[in-house]
Amino acid sequence: MAALDPIQEKVVYSVTHTYIKVKNGSNKEEYIYGTLLMLEKPDGCHIEWREDPTHVDAVNDSWDFINADAVSFTYSNSAAELTDITPTAARTEGSCRMINQQKFHNPINFHVDNLRSFKRMKGKLVKNSCIMFILDCGTSHPPIYFPKGGVTDKFLHHLGKKVIITQSATDGNRFLVSPHQQEALESSFDALNLFADQGSALSRFAADPVRGTFTAFAKVSKLLTNTLVASEDKNSVPPEICDQLRISVEENETDFSAIHSTQPEDPDFLFIDEKAQLPEVEKKPRGEPLKRAVWEKFFDAEGRVTNPEELKQIIYRGGVSHDLRSEVWKFLLSFYSWDSTTREREEFRKTKVGDNNERLHQLNDILMTFVMYDFNLGYVQGMSDLLSPLLLVMENEVDTFWCFVGFMNLLHSNFEMDQEGMKLQLNQLNQIVQVADGQLYSYLDDHESSNMYFAFRWLLIVFKREFFMDDIMSLWEVFWTGLPCKNYQLVIATALLCQCKGDIIENQFGFNEILKYINDRSGDIVLSELLIQSEALAEQLITCTNLPSYVRKIISPGSQSSATQPSPDRKPARPTSSPRKRTAES
Amino acid sequence: MSSRRKVLLKVIILGDSGNQYKATIGADFLTKEVMVDDRLVTMQIWDTAGQERFQSLGVAFYRGADCCVLVFDVTMPNTFKTLDSWRDEFLIQASPRDPENFPFVVIGNKIDLDNRATVAKNALAQESEADNYNEFPTAITLNKQENTNSKGGCSC
Numbered sequence: 001m002a003a004l005d006p007i008q009e010k011v012v013y014s015v016t017h018t019y020i021k022v023k024n025g026s027n028k029e030e031y032i033y034g035t036l037l038m039l040e041k042p043d044g045c046h047i048e049w050r051e052d053p054t055h056v057d058a059v060n061d062s063w064d065f066i067n068a069d070a071v072s073f074t075y076s077n078s079a080a081e082l083t084d085i086t087p088t089a090a091r092t093e094g095s096c097r098m099i100n101q102q103k104f105h106n107p108i109n110f111h112v113d114n115l116r117s118f119k120r121m122k123g124k125l126v127k128n129s130c131i132m133f134i135l136d137c138g139t140s141h142p143p144i145y146f147p148k149g150g151v152t153d154k155f156l157h158h159l160g161k162k163v164i165i166t167q168s169a170t171d172g173n174r175f176l177v178s179p180h181q182q183e184a185l186e187s188s189f190d191a192l193n194l195f196a197d198q199g200s201a202l203s204r205f206a207a208d209p210v211r212g213t214f215t216a217f218a219k220v221s222k223l224l225t226n227t228l229v230a231s232e233d234k235n236s237v238p239p240e241i242c243d244q245l246r247i248s249v250e251e252n253e254t255d256f257s258a259i260h261s262t263q264p265e266d267p268d269f270l271f272i273d274e275k276a277q278l279p280e281v282e283k284k285p286r287g288e289p290l291k292r293a294v295w296e297k298f299f300d301a302e303g304r305v306t307n308p309e310e311l312k313q314i315i316y317r318g319g320v321s322h323d324l325r326s327e328v329w330k331f332l333l334s335f336y337s338w339d340s341t342t343r344e345r346e347e348f349r350k351t352k353v354g355d356n357n358e359r360l361h362q363l364n365d366i367l368m369t370f371v372m373y374d375f376n377l378g379y380v381q382g383m384s385d386l387l388s389p390l391l392l393v394m395e396n397e398v399d400t401f402w403c404f405v406g407f408m409n410l411l412h413s414n415f416e417m418d419q420e421g422m423k424l425q426l427n428q429l430n431q432i433v434q435v436a437d438g439q440l441y442s443y444l445d446d447h448e449s450s451n452m453y454f455a456f457r458w459l460l461i462v463f464k465r466e467f468f469m470d471d472i473m474s475l476w477e478v479f480w481t482g483l484p485c486k487n488y489q490l491v492i493a494t495a496l497l498c499q500c501k502g503d504i505i506e507n508q509f510g511f512n513e514i515l516k517y518i519n520d521r522s523g524d525i526v527l528s529e530l531l532i533q534s535e536a537l538a539e540q541l542i543t544c545t546n547l548p549s550y551v552r553k554i555i556s557p558g559s560q561s562s563a564t565q566p567s568p569d570r571k572p573a574r575p576t577s578s579p580r581k582r583t584a585e586s
Numbered sequence: 587m588s589s590r591r592k593v594l595l596k597v598i599i600l601g602d603s604g605n606q607y608k609a610t611i612g613a614d615f616l617t618k619e620v621m622v623d624d625r626l627v628t629m630q631i632w633d634t635a636g637q638e639r640f641q642s643l644g645v646a647f648y649r650g651a652d653c654c655v656l657v658f659d660v661t662m663p664n665t666f667k668t669l670d671s672w673r674d675e676f677l678i679q680a681s682p683r684d685p686e687n688f689p690f691v692v693i694g695n696k697i698d699l700d701n702r703a704t705v706a707k708n709a710l711a712q713e714s715e716a717d718n719y720n721e722f723p724t725a726i727t728l729n730k731q732e733n734t735n736s737k738g739g740c741s742c
Contacts, residue, residue, distance in 0.1 A: 043626075111619070113592075137617045137630065381609040381637050417639050453646050456612035465611065511646075512615070512630065519614050 009046075012038040013158045017147040018049070020108075021523070029468055036144055038158055045162040047115070047133065049108035049144055108133070108141045112162050115177045116507045119143075120152050131155070134503065138513030140520040171502050276435045276547050278540040286528050287318030289474075295324055303342025305331065316483040319474040325393045332480035333406030335399065352398055363391055366401050373405065380415040383408070385464040389473055410480075414460050425459050425490065426452040428554045432494045435544075435551050436537060440501045448511040454518040458493050471527040478531060484538045485555040491541065495534040496525065593627045596650050598680075600672040601657035602636065602665040610635055613647040631655075641675065648680035653689045660694045 019031040034051040116136045121143070122129050130143040131152050146152055156175075159165065168174035294314065298305050305311060308331075320328045330336045336345050366387060371379050387404050394400040413421025429452045434441045444450045457465055462479055464472055479489060500521065504514055541547060541555055615632040632651075634644045654676050658665040673690060682688045 135617075137628070139617065380639065381635060382611055385611075415639075419639055419642060422643075451646065453612065453643060456643060460611055515613065515647075516615060519612075 008042055010040040012040050012045070013155060014038070015146060015155055016052070018144050020049070020142045020144055022142070031145075036155065038155070038162075043111065045112045047108070047110055047112060047159075049141075108144070110135055112159070112177075113179050115163065117168075117174060117176045117503075119171075119173050119503075120156070120175065121173055122152070134507055134517070136507075136513070138507075138509055138516030138520070140503075140517055140524075142524065168502070168506055170506070174502065174506060176506060276544055276551075278436065278544050281536050281539045281543070283532050283536045284317075286531060287314065289319045289321040290314050290324060290328065291321050292324055295328070299342075303345070304340065305338045308338040312481040312483055315477050316481040319477045322393075322470075322473075325473065325477075326395055326399070329390070329393060329403055329477075329480075330399060332477065333403040334409070335402040335406055349398075352402060362397070363387055366391070366397055366404060369401055370404060370408070374408070377408075377412070377415060382461045383415065385461040386411070389464075389469060389476070392469070393473065411462070422456065422460060425487075426455065428487065429455055429459070429490050429493055431548075431551050432490055432541070432554065433497060435541070435548065436494050437498055437501065440498065440505070443501075443505050444514075447509070447514065449514050454515045455493050455497070457519070458496070459489060462489055463492070466522050466525055467527060468523060471525075475527060475531070484535065485542060486557055487554050488534070488538065490554065491538045492530065492534040495537050496521075496530055498533070498537075499525075499530070593622075593625055595627050595629045595652045597629055597631045597653045597655055598648055598651045598676065599631060599633050599655045599657055600676060602659070602662075602668050602672075609637075612640075613644070641679070645679045648676060651676075651680050651682070653691065654680075655691045655693055657693045657695055660697050661699050666694075 015036045017033060018036045019033045021029050022032055032051055034049050037048045037050065039046045039048055110133070114135045114137070115133060117134045119132045119134070120129070121131075128145045128148055129152050130145040132140060132143040134140045156165070162180070164178045164180055166176045166178070168176060290311070295311075298307060298311050300306050315328070315332070331338055336348070340348070363384065367379055367383060370383070371377075386407055387400070390403050390407065391397070391400045394403060408415075411421075414425075415421075430441075430450055433444070433452075441450065444452075463475055466472075467475060475492075479492075482488075485491065500518065503509075503517060507513070507517075509517055538555070541551065610633045613632060613634040615630050618629045618631065620627045620629060632647055634640070634647050654673070656669045656672055658669055660666075669692065677685050677688065
């Protein structure tokens with residue numbers, strides 16, 4: 001075992017009052033405070049983050065109550081001054097803990113040789129500076145936030161004595177790490193001059209944002225050109241064949257078999273990449289959530305929703321404010337039809353309540369009921385993920401059940417025995433990624449990942465495990481509107497993958513590491529940003545004039561799709577067909 | 587600084603889990619570093635979705651596995667009985683180069699639930715004699731921890 005005598009570890013540098021964000025029992029964000037340590041052990045240098053037992057119960061913004069003066073930085077250069085860390089109860093199992101069964105975070109404790117890269121965000125962009133470590137196995141630890149006014153520079157300066165740090169050419173916040181071959185070479189780090197006041201790319205950017213940005217863009221385009229040229233060489237298809245294929249694609253779009261037979265394993269996506277040029281679009285900021293005053297204006301005298309399409313547009317752009325969710329979700333999930341009257345809905349609910357009230361109590365009961373309701377499907381792992389937010393929003397179990405039925409109608413094929421729905425979606429994701437980002441696609445394909453298996457969890461339960469509760473509610477509302485295109489979840493997945501592109505490629509991750517990295521994004525994705533990017537990407541795809549027809553089919557209404565919209569015409573006035581019969585229809 | 591020669595060991599964990607609501611979806615793994623003699627071994631311990639319908643996807647994740655851990659729940663004898671099919675399924679899906687000698691480890695979990703475990707322990711003793719587990723290079727370990735499986739219990 002690697003267990004070492006604690007006396008043998010020496011603290012090289014430490015930062016106290018750092019914190020990480022986790023989910024608490026109600027899926028809300030919570031901070032855990034601790035100390036970031038650089039330790040010298042017999043086998044080399046380790047980085048470790050230890051939870052501070054005195055801050056265990058600190059929640060939410062309690063940071064603001066902590067006096068910034070209390071923040072202490074301790075480090076020492078000479079061996080004589082090295083401090084011993086007293087082992088405490090809190091560190092026996094490291095800083096690994098399960099918070100009310102919600103979010104497990106791995107202990108942050110690794111040898112610097114295992115560090116592949118790190119990302120650093122400085123103030124301004126985020127509330128406090130933070131640093132995020134990415135290991136060679138694909139594990140990405142949660143960002144460690146530094147105390148208010150705390151700077152990451154000194155810590156990184158010490159790290160630079162242990163490993164070689166190189167700033168990414170494409171992302172100024174990313175730093176790639178490689179181990180020193182011999183002794184620590186201070187000069188290499190100083191030569192890089194990352195953190196000095198002058199000369200670093202970041203400070204240049206701060207001094208002259210415009211020039212800085214264009215310089216960075218120039219690097220990106222150079223990189224892209226190199227990669228494209230390289231991948232073209234690799235593919236080594238004679239230009240005349242390219243032309244022929246292109247013509248055959250243009251003339252007869254159904255004639256794909258010819259292309260596939262030319263390159264059976266890898267259908268020459270390169271040509272199609274070149275063919276489909278996604279247009280530039282402007283990114284639109286997210287809208288306001290639907291408020292009660294606006295919601296109420298949509299009803300006529302009898303309580304019918306007068307313009308559901310306009311309403312969906314509002315929800316698509318900004319979601320629903322929380323106090324309205326229990327009402328609005330019933331429409332979105334087809335429990336109520338949009339053109340029902342208030343009176344019809346009341347009658348309708350009574351029939352439902354009358355049928356089922358005794359059997360519906362808790363999450364477990366609802367799932368048991370669903371198993372009986374949809375007997376052929378049964379209980380499948382992941383269903384409870386879909387149910388829990390509904391239960392949280394609805395006032396009672398009956399409404400929850402029928403909304404769950406609506407949600408399951410959308411995702412039914414994801415859960416079926418043959419898994420055809422999931423296979424289809426992974427395949428469709430593959431096709432969208434090819435069009436959206438050829439460079440990323442080539443990378444995934446070269447690293448056994450164009451099967452998109454890493455996206456399985458995303459798609460099976462529509463990103464449920466990737467977000468905190470508030471965010472997943474907003475994301476699902478957007479998804480339920482059916483806007484702006486079919487299979488929007490695949491567009492969101494593509495946009496999310498594009499966000500991860502830099503980390504995946506620059507860390508040179510393979511199949512295992514990509515999966516791990518993608519899983520570790522959970523709780524660390526900014527929803528509004530993702531939705532803005534997804535909306536822009538959807539618009540690019542929709543307006544692209546030469547989008548391959550098989551991609552257009554994925555996103556166009558009326559196409560074969562795994563997540564089909566429920567029929568909007570299901571009227572509450574005639575709902576009492578037996579559950580089994582409805583299942584047979586679906 | 588001593589040189590760190592690293593060896594990667596890919597371990598797959600299989601077995602029936604109880605009805606847990608937070609089941610693994612898709613696949614995930616944890617890594618743990620262990621010193622074996624003078625070699626530093628990084629264990630990559632994989633958990634995949636347990637339900638049968640998700641198994642076809644498991645294939646991709648089994649590839650390159652060095653060891654397979656079969657876990658059962660000592661309070662539920664059925665979870666022991668299904669280990670055979672888990673093993674067969676693994677050998678079919680992962681198709682290791684030398685299936686005769688592929689290392690399996692069997693772990694009985696939750697032995698701390700003593701009162702309920704007794705029956706299962708007897709069953710285990712009988713079954714492991716009657717069964718042909720001895721033909722495989724298999725170790726049987728009993729694990730005390732309940733509901734967690736990331737630490738301890740692994741002795742290959």
